[in-house]
Amino acid sequence: MVGKNRIRAVTKWAAVPVGLVLSGVLVLGFSHSAFTASTTNANNSWSTGSLDIGTNLTQTMFSHSANTYKNDRDQLMVPGKVITSAVTVTYTGNVKGDVRVYSSAIADKTLSDKLNLKITDNASNTLFNNTLSNFSLLGGWSGSSATSWKPTTSGAQKTYTFTVTAAADAPGDATVGAVTFTWEARAIP
Numbered sequence: 001m002v003g004k005n006r007i008r009a010v011t012k013w014a015a016v017p018v019g020l021v022l023s024g025v026l027v028l029g030f031s032h033s034a035f036t037a038s039t040t041n042a043n044n045s046w047s048t049g050s051l052d053i054g055t056n057l058t059q060t061m062f063s064h065s066a067n068t069y070k071n072d073r074d075q076l077m078v079p080g081k082v083i084t085s086a087v088t089v090t091y092t093g094n095v096k097g098d099v100r101v102y103s104s105a106i107a108d109k110t111l112s113d114k115l116n117l118k119i120t121d122n123a124s125n126t127l128f129n130n131t132l133s134n135f136s137l138l139g140g141w142s143g144s145s146a147t148s149w150k151p152t153t154s155g156a157q158k159t160y161t162f163t164v165t166a167a168a169d170a171p172g173d174a175t176v177g178a179v180t181f182t183w184e185a186r187a188i189p
Contacts, residue, residue: 049095051185061085061162061181077115077166088159089183091151096188099151101160102144103136103179111177112136114170119147122159132164132179141184150188 062085077083091099101119106112112132119128119135127147128135138144149158162181 049093049187051093051095051097051187052091053097053099053183053185054090054092055183056088056090061087062164077164077170079166079168079170081166082163084161084163086159086161088157089149091156091158091185092154093151093185093187094154097151097185098188099149099158099183099185100141100144101147101181101183102138102140103132103181104140106133106136106177106179109133110171112179114167115177116165116167118163118165120161120163121149122161127160132177136179140182141186 062083089099089101091097115132117128117130117132117135118126120126147160151158
């Protein structure tokens with residue numbers, strides 16, 4: 001009998017702390033839910049931007065051939081001869097861009113070593129002033145940072161003036177040289 005009374009006494013006194021713990025847990029659970037809130041932000045989406053550039057040219061900037069002579073741009077080169085041509089580049093992208101000009105595909109290094117190329121922009125900044133063959137050695141995009149233009153809005157324009165001067169020791173004998181100028185735009189993060 002003593003054992004049963006003892007179990008009843010322990011159970012009686014143990015019920016009080018267990019009840020207190022249980023009621024505390026319930027109060028914390030319900031009060032926590034009363035003091036929290038959440039919100040959502042739905043329909044998130046992403047889209048890529050675009051880069052686009054164009055020029056005002058309808059024909060080549062320079063055309064020096066013994067078979068054609070249309071205007072001053074088409075004159076044959078002789079030592080000391082200076083020929084200038086301008087091109088306006090228009091940026092129509094909708095993201096920040098970096099536009100650069102570089103050359104490739106030089107047909108005759110002998111002549112391009114004797115032609116000085118000076119590139120200026122519409123603010124009269126000299127972007128390049130050396131031989132045409134040195135311009136092609138800049139390494140395309142990565143080497144053409146001097147010609148970098150970073151338009152900020154669609155429709156922005158920049159005019160480049162190309163001045164080619166034949167050196168005093170430029171080769172004769174109807175030497176023909178050709179080069180391709182490339183304008184390239186890349187997105188800026």
